[in-house]
Amino acid sequence: MLIDVHSKGETGPTAVGLVTEIHGRRVTAVGECRIGPGALGSGLVVVGPHTFLKLAPGAVRDRIQLGLIRLRPGLDPAAAAARLRGQLGADVRVLTRAEVEEIDQGNFLERRPVGILFRIGVALSFLVGSVTLYHILAVETSNRRGEYATLLALGHTRRALVGVVVQMGLLYVSLSFLPALLLATGLLQLVGRVARAPALLEVRHVLLVGGLCVVMCATASVLAMRKLRAANPAELFG
């Protein structure tokens, strides 16, 4: 077998030459590969078909999990897939590489509880972030009520003041975004090392979080603006 050196720690040492058992049968690691564990499986080995049939009782030679198709260079995968679908029976699905990845991911995100839990986690973090930012802005606004009242008395419109609050919110968010990003990168690297998970922080994730931050900022500012309505120039003399 080839052993995946990115398997998680508890699967034991992953060196070439290792002799151990799978399902009570002796196997020897004759080489290594680098694939990494999934969210549920913790390790992986690659074996040839003969070994596989011996290791997996009940496996039948004539029945396979997946068939891999390599096209001649220059052929359009979608068109080839359509042609295959026309020729093969209904007991086989023809999928392009993108479709397989999409199905695998959808399977995980939508049908399995993992995806539901992580998504609710994102929603909750967003809520907590919004409430925190709102709290900061609300306190800031009401502490500076005198200044805002002065600005109003000087002839600034309420709309202009609202703009100031929004700017303040954006400033807070953008100031903290970079340190937060660095912290998150460090944390994810730590997670990746401990869980050996491919916890990748991709550009689209950063953009998603950035977008959420802007939405968070807008919501919090709009809510905090209500504090401004209380800003009354007459209060200056109170």
Add this chain to the structure above:
Amino acid sequence: MIAPPRHVPLAWRLLAADRPRLVISGSRIAFAVVLMFSQVGFLAGVTESALHLFGALRADLYLASPDRDSWEIDAEIPRARLYQARAVPGVAAALPLYFEAHRSEWKNPQSHQEDAIRVLAFDVEDPLWDRPDVRDQVRRLGAADTALFDRQARDFLGQVAEGSTTELRQRRVRVVGLIDLGTDFRHDGTLLMSDDNFFHYFPERRRDWCAVGVVQLCPGASPARVAERLRQALPGDVRVLTPAEFMAMEERYWARRTMAGLLFGFGVAVGVFIGTLSCFQIVAGTVQDASVPLATLQAMGYSRGQLRLVVVQLAAYLGLLGLLPGIAGGKVVYVLLQAGTGLTMNFTPGRVARLSLLALGMCVLAGLAAARELRKTDPAELLR
């Protein structure tokens, strides 16, 4: 020095002076508490869901392979060990349980899509099940190609009613009853069937090996003493475990050795850190806002000790005010998540108490820290 009138609830009045701000601060603490509860709940969903199967079994002790630390690990024990166990004084029965969850493709009766389902098998004559609903229906499993289906299975396994017929591993199977067991992180549904049917569907399984042995004791026998006797009587290829040990092993496996458990473990660490930090910051901010009235009190002759008490009270009130809706919110999150995922998340009193203590303790700690800052409040500052 003036003795403060006892009936004036100073801390409360300081908080109530600015009600809108009190509402914001309180709800922020509430959200922090909900965040902590939900992260802890996510992890519980991974670990506790794996355990409800054990609650349905009538087991005083378990026999399992030493290589096995979860249902995930397909390590079996020789059935001969069960016969040996029956000879040990105090043992009333030692019953085999067979298990398959990988090669058991279940065909959704509507969509005809195949997904693995957990299959548990046993001798239908054995008094294995504690739950009356399961016990009553197990009798129907004597006929060929029959099974009981867990009605809490995930939707994608299909709509299954009593009398439904579909395929398991491309072989006909008839559902003769529905039970309630529940799913976990790995298993999307469960089938119960007789051992005879099991070996019909999974002929590659060896009949003289089983996944787990369930030991039932004679009335009055001490589990600890019988476990000791069993350990001495049985060879090293079997481990003797109490139900508590068996469940702890399963829980530990899910929390420490699966990626889901590790990731949610990180979630708990981050959630609790952010939650307690928020509590601290909110209380510290509130005390800071109250610095002018506090300085006034000091100028009126209140001692530092008295002021510190007021501040700690204020912190505790604020903490409680956020905690109660926070606990209610946490409960709502658990109920929604259980309904949405089919996982088990127990809102145990112990868990509530631990997290509440943590949040409240952090608030009081923040109050104490803020009270130290108060020393810098100079009554003279009031005059500026």
